[in-house]
Amino acid sequence: MISETELAEYFMNFTSSAFRLETLDVYRVDDETEYFERFMAGGEFPEDWHDNPWVRSITESGRKLHRVHVLRTPLSDYLRFQLGWGYPGNVHDGEDIGIIDLSEREISGLPDHDFWLFDEVDVLRMYYADDGTFEGAEHLSPSRAPEYIAYRDFALSTATPYTEFWSRYQKRVE
Template identity: 30%
Template structure:
């Protein structure tokens, strides 16, 4: 099943316990970010990013005892997109209650090699995030089948990663 629009948004609004994402790409081409990303790459200053509907939802759900998290798999040197994402969004998202972790696989085997991006909701539904090689999203599809492999991918990703703040405080670029 393809997901878009309100049907996609409802997945986040309806979580009972957890929404969790695995990010594997060095770049995501998101139309809403194009202007800010271009300014960042050109060294122009950007208006501060402080909140969004995403951060407001995460904050509200955190107060309700719900969990939002992700692990982003990266290699050094970081792409300019990841530098942008780290410096513009991740700190604000963490401040809102998003548990963002980084799995740096520079110089070591990737324990999740070949696993594609996905969102998992309440460890019972998986939505596969389908992208072109350049990070342009193709679509989102509901995974039809046993989600236990994705629960294991989440376990591995969390076990092998570090919190975003620890990653950037450890001298890695942000």
């Protein structure tokens, strides 16, 4: 099983593109705890979240970063936090984020688990505990890359751009 530290090496070493499929309603990330609590208490959006230096370091180097989150509205508290506070800085700094809302339409043909695809070669299947805590990743056989490239392409072609989804969602909940 690949640890979080070992996972970071894939981000340092990929040369052209990284894609993430997200499927969970909650991710427990220790670095986010304080911010999530502030969000839940109705606090102000943190100034330092208007951009994401980590994303910017990737996109300014000419590498592409894509993500599609498969979810279902109404959004969990965590997803409202992630989409409202986490994603805007990432998008600002060049990450391409899409949303597939399964409450709007049923989509088949995607896996029921998270994964990263690096440079169309390295596929990492992500594992999480029931509470959203990262447990590790499994490096899948290179022979599985075409399958995950097809998942990526389908997810990207099916997803609604984040900014469009978020604008529409906010109008619905106002």
